[in-house]
Amino acid sequence: MIKTKTTSPVGKSVPRIDAREKAAGEAKFVFDMKLPGMLIGKMLRSPHAHARIISIDTSKAEKLPGVKAVITAEDTPKIKFGSNEYFFPYTVDQLPLESDKARYIGDEIAAVAAVDEETAEKALSLIDVKYEVLPAVFDPVSAMKPGAPQIQGAMNNIGVMLPMQFGDADKALKESDYVREDIFHLQSAAHCALEPHVSLGQYEVSTDRITLWTSTQAPFKVREAMAKTLKMDAADIRVIKLNVGGGFGGKLEMFPMDFSACLLSKKSGGFPVKFTCTRQEEFSFTRRKHPMTYKLRSGVKRDGTLMAVTGEVIADGGAYCSYGPTVIAAAILRIFMVYKIVNFRVIGFRVYTNNPICGAIRGFGGVQSGFAVESHMDMLARGIGMDPVEFRLKNATDPNMETVNKLVISSNGLKDCIRRAAEACGWKDKFGKAKSAGDMARGIGIGVAADVMGSKMYKAHESAGSIIKVEEDGSVYLFTGAADTGQGSDTAMAQIAAQELGVAYERIRIKAADTEITPFDTGSFASRVTFISGNATKNAANDAKQQILNIVARELKLDAGALDMRDEQVVKAADGAFVMSFDQAVGLCYSFNYGHLIIGRGNYNPKTTPVDFRTGYGNISGSYGFEAQVAEVEVNKKTGDVKILKMYDVHDIGYPINPDSVHGQIEGSIVMGIGYTLYEDLRFSEGRVVNPSFSKYRIPRSVGIPPIESIFVETKDPQGPFGAKGMGEASLLPTAAAIANAIHDAIGVRITDLPITPQKVLEALKEKKAV
């Protein structure tokens, strides 16, 4: 029963389409699923960081009562999978179950399915694996040295090397008035989605087909990898996403447990098999953020003109590539969206080590580069005595420009964002006028960022599709491949569909992310869904609308082009005069004369150009989003404690489909960013995670969250649906630098390695005194 009717919902903060069942505790996650006869799956993982697998004997485990299936690499076609097949085909390097070598502590060796968890655990202990332990290497610099243990066969363990060069950097540095070099260290971090990775696979013997329910951000990507590694037709694999309890980039690919759940189900004769990661497994064996060392050497003119940026990025990638190659590329190339640079030379190395695998995580390299670049820019500005806000305004990119590496930037509100952020926080009255009271010192700092909305990862195209059917009773069903993992894309899609079709938001029922019934969509990453899937949905709604209008026009002998639909009515486009109600129009379509089933279809492939990551040339995204962020901090000079007093975020979001949802994404990003800046630190010892729990890996809690002022700059992007841009990640990128810059403003010390702990602040203060 529809009680409320929200017409023209785009731009309104309508409640989330899934909020009622989530508030009631009724929303179903794969985590909650149980099927008749369901078995529990468990993974046998390598206890060694680097070891040759000599033999695996599963016979004892198989004989244990209650064990229904055991698999090793010998049960699989031994086909490797990866995440960057399209751009970096040579980085496809992981087997679902390893057969010859284990490359990190946690590498998947075998899997079992048993009647309960206890039996499954027991079975794991009965699998006898003989290893020959190999020398291991845990830091990328050592891994690149000659004679280091070889992990994947890549020369010097360099999985990917990206030398990017434009203009003449050396000449530009020589012509600069001020040149400085800085080194930044960025730590690893974990996604910490509250719903762990869950996979529930069921094989149907009679049809030789598989259904996989998995907590994923990219069901079609999972299906593709499953088909490849199982050597099956994609048509015989159905991947279904239910509600997902957060992803943040950590659920963006097929995991060995997805593969194993299905293969174990097959081997057991069709019993469903469910894997659920423990929190410790989440921290230790899924994916994590790339730790990076950033060396930057750049030059500026006295007037603030940024002449050249050069440098080197070294990332510990862990044992396999995952999304690593594009993470490094994105880390390096992001700077061109923000700064007008023509002379540039940065080389990036993603290095194999025997640490757990690094992959995608919200920000996609941008958090690391955001801290390094935005700290470095602040230091350059200070070096020539220029206000950091002025410095950024001087060098910021403009609308309608092509960058040196051929990014095509259309709408661009970056300078507006910087100006409005400076106004909102009262920059002029605060910057450089650090207020001290006793032991406490206050300071202010700024950082800027930009983001793509989409990026091809594993396919040549990046299309998304939508289908809309309007039933005889006027109900509207939207089928989209877009994968909502909590960010609110289902709601945004429903709003876009309702707006374009001219009906109330509450009419829309959505079916999303089921590879068998919804159109294709690459997944939730690269801040792409609102922009790309949103356009597909808008196109589908428009198609359905035109079908209805054509029939109305035919019936009334009018020109369909002179009609439109809005507020649940068919109206004259020119003056909005009432023609008939939506329900009447639908009734007409389904009448004796017409018998027309209304099924609208739409797809959207963003306008980009081919990108060559070896050179860095090409336009990767259909449009770009921008933002400026300001942090106000208070530092206790005696204890080194940093308190964030307030954050300001001014974001060019094009146009907000759902303002509350957009603010929610920004607030969530900033708080995640504060966690990474001040305390999140996934630490390792000899390849083993030493803090795999929420008590030891601290993430932000509700206490001490600063007020966040979130302001929109509406540039109404010409490509975006109703002018909207993607914005799920950008607000996370400048947070660390804004805070570090504010700390510098407050106490005159520069912290160049995260997290900024009280101890580091004190040590830096001590060093400053000593100088």
Next chain:
Amino acid sequence: MPILKDFKFHSPGSLNAALALLEKARAPLLLAGGTFALNYLKKVSKYPTDVISLKKISSLKGIKAQGKGLWVGAMTAIYELIGSRAVCDAFPSVIEASSKLGTTPIRNMATIGGNIASRFYWVDLPAVLISLGASVTLATKKGKKTVALEKFLSVPPEKKYILTGIVLPKGNSLSFYFRHTKTAQETDVPSLGLAFSAVKKGRVISCARCIVNTTSSFPVALKKVEDVFNNFSSGDIRMDMIEKALLEDARATKLDDHRLHLLAVDLEKLLGILRQKCV
């Protein structure tokens, strides 16, 4: 699931019944609030045969006047402790430490007895209670006895006892607790704590206790620093005197330079407070 392995569960209604069960069981585990014990069971292979809940024993609950001080029943939940007027009036440092313990649901479940009996030397409460000269009351099949908390925590427990309560002696008119975390995140576990208590008569301070929660060892007393504070009445204490004493005490604390620095910061703050209170 199941998450926990099998054991036999008991919920005796009296202390004697609990002691009898404790005596009979081969490998018993006493259950108070459960926030430590049940978590611990998820991670160990050495398993109890019997879990004895103390929840239904009413004699282990409540906060009562005892002599000049207070007796706090072992099964008093941390939130009850925080809400107690009597504790708040007489022992503010206990409130300060208790309200920083864990999180709201943990404070709703955890008990003071469980906290002490689990021998968490790295959490906030033990240092504070030691600074206040607290003792614990124990029951065994042989009878009841009272033991100084400092001693109870420093020597391994005798087997098969039930901790029935904590005695907070009256007389410490001043008590403060300072804490630091590694991350500056308030909800984080402490990386350092300083508990101070003293008797104040007019402008004279005596019986000063400075107990440091080093979080890596049993709480340590800053004896030399205590001496300095005990001479408070004899004239102006200057920070350099405290710093000198702290350096002498430092050897016993095994604290790194960073933590020693924070300790000095806390002591300076403390000195400031005492100066105000003793004008």
Next chain:
Amino acid sequence: MKKVNIEIDSKVQELEVRDSELLIETLRDRLGLMGTKYSCLEGDCGVCTVLIGGRNVLSCLILSADCDGEKITTIEGLAKNGEPHQLQKSFIEKGAIQCGFCTPGMILAAHSLLDKDPDPEDEEIARALDGNLCRCTGYVKIIDAVRDASQKINRSTKS
């Protein structure tokens, strides 16, 4: 096995539970109350929150056998006659729900607060929710929602 009488969501249930059964297992596996989640099983995340006697506690650290005679409220028990609780309404309206995995626990923790303190300051709200992790919202809209609910409940009790 132990026989226990537990009032769950206003209904007294006579249950037979394993001695070592945790409350989270009884709720999810025995009673099918899937609104209560678990995530860390160590008492750190708060998604397994339920109310016992009105106070928010963690069902992953409680033995069901130890709950004999207790009154337990889960997220499924908050709505009355199909009408969501004001906290649920405010969470929906204020955009406090993203992925929804923390939501049941968060709402119950807020319920416990408003029971004791019907008119909390923002800082008190934040403190009351300190045992419940959320990775999506940054807590801002959650605190907004609790404030909104408290104001609406106070208004309706006054009128």
